[in-house]
Amino acid sequence: MQRDSEDKDAFAVAANIKKLSRRQLLEGSMGIGALLLSAGAARTEDSAHSMHGNMDMSPTLGMVPDKPVPATDQPLVEPEVRRSVDGVLSTTLRAGYAYRQIGGVRLYLRSYEGGSPGPTLRMKPGETLRIKLINDLPPNRDALPADISHPHQFNNTNFHFHGSHASPSGIADNVMRSMAPGYTYDIEITLPDDHTRGTYWYHPHHHGSADVQMSSGMVGAVIIEGDFADVPEIEAARERLLVLTQVVYDANGMIEDFETLFPETATRFLAINGQRRPMIEMRPGEVQRWRILNAAYQDDMLLDLEKHNLHVIAYDGIQLGALQSFKQLLIAPGQRVDVLVRAGPAGTYALDAAPYDQGHPSPTGPLATLVVSGEPMDMRLPVALPPPPLETIEDSEITNRRTVTLSATAPEADAAGHWQEFGFFIDGKKFDPTRIDQRVQLGAVEEWTIVNTHEHDDHVFHIHTNPFQVVSVNGKPLPVPQWRDTVIVERKGGTVVFRSRFLDFTGVYMVHCHMMNHEEMGMMQTVEVYKP
DSSP, rough: OOHHHHHHHHHHHHHHHHOOOOHHHOOOOOOOOOHHHHTGGGGGGGTSSOOOOOOOOOOOGTTOOOOOOOOOOOOOOOOOOOOOBEEEEEEEEEEEEEEEETTTTEEEEEEETSSSSOEEEOHHHHOOEEEEEOOOOOOOOOOOOOTTTOOTTTOBBBBBETHHHHHHHSSSSOOOSSSSTTTTEEEEEETTTTOOOEEEEEEOOOOOTTTHHHTTTOEEEEEEETTTTTTTTTSSEEEEEEEEEEEOOOTTTTOOSSTTTTTTTOOEEEEOOOOOEEEEEEEEEEEEEEEEEEEEEOOOEEEEOOOOOOOEEEEEEEEEEEEEEEEEEOOTTTOOEEEEEEEESSSSEEEEEEESSSSSSSOOOEEEEEEOSSSSOOOOOOOOOOOOOSSSGGGGGOOEEEEEEEEEEOOOOOOOOOOOGOOOEEETEEEEEEEEEEEEETTTTTEEEEEEEOSSSOOEEEESOOOEEEEETEEEEEEEEEEEEEEOOOOOTEEEEEEEOOSSEEEEEEEEEHHHHHTTOOOEEEEEEEOO
């Protein structure tokens, strides 16, 4: 019966097309393809009078109108949640193409489980994540290039549990694996009993295809439960997940060429949870906890919530020992920030990405609308937070120091350059998976200085497996060292000094720029942690 109804809708569109006069056809402002792909085309009289052409529409063409999907200003919808049971989170993730309506545009993109973002995974320290990953993408049409830092084979994939302190080897958080189209792969990641609790995420990390897949929306959150369990003001707060993304696509609503991603102005608009400018509802005086993940493929976002402060309680899944309050809050690709928001008086407030210069302008515009209404609530922010879960690394612990340099080359006419004219390097070299760039002994406690010599762009440094404690930025010590797994390194000689304990796990994993265009074009290294 549903198919019969769809057929009637398609034929109704065809009938309307045939009735149009030549004058109406010439004056129409919407192409036939846009009509058929727009929400509610078969049911909207105005749309039927804005056609170009006189095509006999038939359902055999597959052009069945979509159901109406409001483009903006709808209540925030959070992803499906999958939880652990008896110490194991066992699930299936299918990677495949799917149609998505977002911001009034119909897209056909790679996804997890047909959505963007994918399901939220919730588990606890000491538990095991078991995933059966089905790569249902079509076969690759291109061969492996001579320079593997030329984006390629967009349908190979793998799985990275970003921020996790877990094994990088075997079938665990191993980004050296290659998962080809048409096959199913097992993933098993066990967290230590003392793993930090907080907001983490997952995404593909196959060199050559990760950028295309992440920009398509192949991302999802992982919540490791139990942080702030003894803080009643946080426990009482409603929890919301906000996954920030940059929406990008070509003329066909797809991402099939790296040139769709590389221009700095490629972003069409910004989204939260796959929605354009959703509404977040609160009551006056209510406190909510927002878990914010910047899953954008390339750019920073400077968050600004109109007439409200953002009260930070955790960065990158690691609890702070004291509340930090900001009017504007910068979040880089790969970073997470947990904030408390206390709603002001009844009204409507904009959550925007404000202008920010990261060497090129970060994308700006509306992210969401906060709607405050209803009966007031008397909720409070916490006066104090418990001590952070990780101990400060003291000078006396340091066993080795090293420097890592981020650099790039670009044509003189930078803005007009083709992506193949650019090069991105760490220590003067592009990524080579057969080369070990850094060797660290298990149990070492090291201090790394990250230097960015690139004249034009900031970079976003990320290392797998072990978090690090930032102690200084651009030569200035931080009053309180800050635990992170992803950090911005400013252009033109900017520096970040951090310290890290290389604990528990041997194996090979990555350091790279989390501006994924840069990572895909070579700004990545291997680290091998070895046991003597």
